[in-house]
Amino acid sequence: MIELRNITKTFNLENKSIHAVNNLTLTIPEGSIFGVIGESGAGKSTLVRCINLLERPSNGEVVHHDVDFMRLKPDELLKVRKKIGMIFQQFNLFTSRTVYENVAFPLKGMKTEDVRKKVVELLTLVGIEEKINAYPSQLSGGQKQRVAIARALANDPDVLLCDEATSALDPQTTQQILSLLNDLNRKLGITIILITHEMAVIKAICTHVAVMDGGNLVETGKVVEVFSEPKHPTTKSFVKSTHQAERFIELLRNPQGTFKISPEDDILRIDFVGSQTADPLISHISRRYQVDTNIVYANIDIIQDVPLGTLVVILSGSVEGRRSAIEALRNSVKVEVISHG
Amino acid sequence: MVDGVLKYIPNLIEYFDEFLISIQETLIMLGVSGFFSFVFGLTFGVVLVVTRPKGILPHPIVHEVLDRIVNFFRSIPFIILLTALIPLTRIIMGTGLGVKGAIVPLVFGATPFFVRQVDMALSNVDHGLIEAAQSMGATPFEIITRVLLRESIPSLARGTTITLISLIGLTAMGGAVGGGGLGAFVIRYGHNRFMSDITYVSVLVILILVSLVQGIGNYVVKKTTH
Numbered sequence: 001m002i003e004l005r006n007i008t009k010t011f012n013l014e015n016k017s018i019h020a021v022n023n024l025t026l027t028i029p030e031g032s033i034f035g036v037i038g039e040s041g042a043g044k045s046t047l048v049r050c051i052n053l054l055e056r057p058s059n060g061e062v063v064h065h066d067v068d069f070m071r072l073k074p075d076e077l078l079k080v081r082k083k084i085g086m087i088f089q090q091f092n093l094f095t096s097r098t099v100y101e102n103v104a105f106p107l108k109g110m111k112t113e114d115v116r117k118k119v120v121e122l123l124t125l126v127g128i129e130e131k132i133n134a135y136p137s138q139l140s141g142g143q144k145q146r147v148a149i150a151r152a153l154a155n156d157p158d159v160l161l162c163d164e165a166t167s168a169l170d171p172q173t174t175q176q177i178l179s180l181l182n183d184l185n186r187k188l189g190i191t192i193i194l195i196t197h198e199m200a201v202i203k204a205i206c207t208h209v210a211v212m213d214g215g216n217l218v219e220t221g222k223v224v225e226v227f228s229e230p231k232h233p234t235t236k237s238f239v240k241s242t243h244q245a246e247r248f249i250e251l252l253r254n255p256q257g258t259f260k261i262s263p264e265d266d267i268l269r270i271d272f273v274g275s276q277t278a279d280p281l282i283s284h285i286s287r288r289y290q291v292d293t294n295i296v297y298a299n300i301d302i303i304q305d306v307p308l309g310t311l312v313v314i315l316s317g318s319v320e321g322r323r324s325a326i327e328a329l330r331n332s333v334k335v336e337v338i339s340h341g
Numbered sequence: 342m343v344d345g346v347l348k349y350i351p352n353l354i355e356y357f358d359e360f361l362i363s364i365q366e367t368l369i370m371l372g373v374s375g376f377f378s379f380v381f382g383l384t385f386g387v388v389l390v391v392t393r394p395k396g397i398l399p400h401p402i403v404h405e406v407l408d409r410i411v412n413f414f415r416s417i418p419f420i421i422l423l424t425a426l427i428p429l430t431r432i433i434m435g436t437g438l439g440v441k442g443a444i445v446p447l448v449f450g451a452t453p454f455f456v457r458q459v460d461m462a463l464s465n466v467d468h469g470l471i472e473a474a475q476s477m478g479a480t481p482f483e484i485i486t487r488v489l490l491r492e493s494i495p496s497l498a499r500g501t502t503i504t505l506i507s508l509i510g511l512t513a514m515g516g517a518v519g520g521g522g523l524g525a526f527v528i529r530y531g532h533n534r535f536m537s538d539i540t541y542v543s544v545l546v547i548l549i550l551v552s553l554v555q556g557i558g559n560y561v562v563k564k565t566t567h
Contacts, residue, residue, distance in 0.1 A: 052476055105474075108483075137567055151477075
């Protein structure tokens with residue numbers, strides 16, 4: 001478990017000071033894949049550097065395994081850093097060193113044959129053992145990031161910090177690197193802290209998420225919870241970015257739009273999580289209350305193996321029937337009435 | 342054939358022994374002052390880079406002082422440096438004349454130049470690499486040796502080549518104020534006594550020397566760039 005307590009990082013520029021991180025408190029559970037999302041300039045990169053003290057917080061505590069990093073002597077801090085791996089957007093491999101030498105870099109002081117064994121083991125783990133003698137310039141972006149991951153894992157860390165680790169990669173490679181991180185999390189039990197500006201990354205592998213805006217933590221929790229019920233406007237806009245329900249509803253509302261809605265119809269947005277399945281429910285209310293339900297939009301996201309669904313339906317029938325149907329729906333799923341007929 | 346060539350260089354043949362000694366002196370001046378300029382230049386260059394406000398061991402006073410000293414010595418024309426340093430040279434080397442007398446001003450002339458080359462080479466190392474090394478728990482000393490210097494070997498090789506070549510020029514200039522080497526040889530005979538053949542052949546030797554240094558430099562750069 002990593003606890004960040006009242007972390008503040010202030011940068012003093014010539015004529016003003018900037019609070020990159022503002023009195024932020026956060027608990028990162030052991031073994032989780034913890035995503036930190038925010039727009040550029042939200043302070044997330046600074047925050048992640050505050051964990052291994054690459055940026056020393058102006059104030060606050062960074063506690064891991066009951067040790068406050070802020071109180072460590074310089075040489076103790078260097079030892080602690082060996083147990084916290086870090087990977088970067090630009091990979092940061094040493095261009096003058098081969099893949100082998102890059103991964104061996106943090107293994108200084110070990111016997112050559114032990115280093116060799118460890119490097120081969122790590123490269124096999126990340127699936128790039130055949131490039132052991134290549135130079136970074138001969139590798140693709142995804143391969144470079146694999147090498148960087150192997151290097152970050154060299155000292156068997158229990159935490160891996162990822163600073164926009166997939167932002168320089170194409171979508172397909174991003175998926176591969178994310179699933180590698182997911183595997184590592186399961187196999188090694190390593191806690192992964194992942195900084196990103198893409199909701200898709202959070203959706204793909206994170207168990208927990210923290211949303212940052214202007215140096216502040218605006219929302220945090222399990223991804224499924226934050227996703228299904230976003231509270232803060234910033235979170236909402238991130239959630240919105242991943243599916244098109246909102247855009248679709250705007251289209252419905254547009255009188256000149258493609259959809260001709262009878263003034264007697266209700267438009268509903270239904271959100272459901274996990275085992276609440278909407279389909280039998282809808283056919284059930286159709287029969288029971290004599291209303292026609294026309295599903296005009298449907299989307300299901302799978303987050304941490306939990307399905308998260310959104311439906312937009314048009315309800316037509318008698319006024320009484322429609323009202324009862326909506327009430328019945330509200331008993332089991334989240335219903336938002338977009339327009340009343 | 343050989344006689345045909347020799348016909349054009351009568352003076353050189355006459356002073357051939359002195360010519361060989363001059364080449365040797367040039368090489369000694371180049372080697373000794375090159376070595377010290379490299380060591381001092383590298384040391385001061387590293388100090389200058391790491392003590393920068395955003396460097397790995399920030400120290401504003403050391404940085405500022407060193408920066409000004411380097412600028413000061415870089416702005417003095419070498420010919421003035423040669424004469425101005427004579428008292429200091431006497432203290433260090435015991436003489437202000439000849440090869441020995443030339444070495445101190447040569448080191449003073451070439452070191453600041455090389456410091457700037459080192460400064461430029463090390464400053465071009467991607468900050469991300471330093472950050473990566475820090476995240477792996479590397480000490481500042483390890484970052485200097487295993488990241489900064491190691492990563493900038495090609496640029497350092499380039500800087501060394503440029504510095505050595507300008508040092509060859511400076512050794513020749515040293516001849517003007519009683520130093521030794523090819524410069525003095527050319528002034529003594531080629532210039533003062535109008536023996537042009539001596540001038541031409543000496544220039545040819547210097548040209549070969551420069552090409553050799555450049556060739557080796559290019560080879561090192563090529564071999565160390567990945």
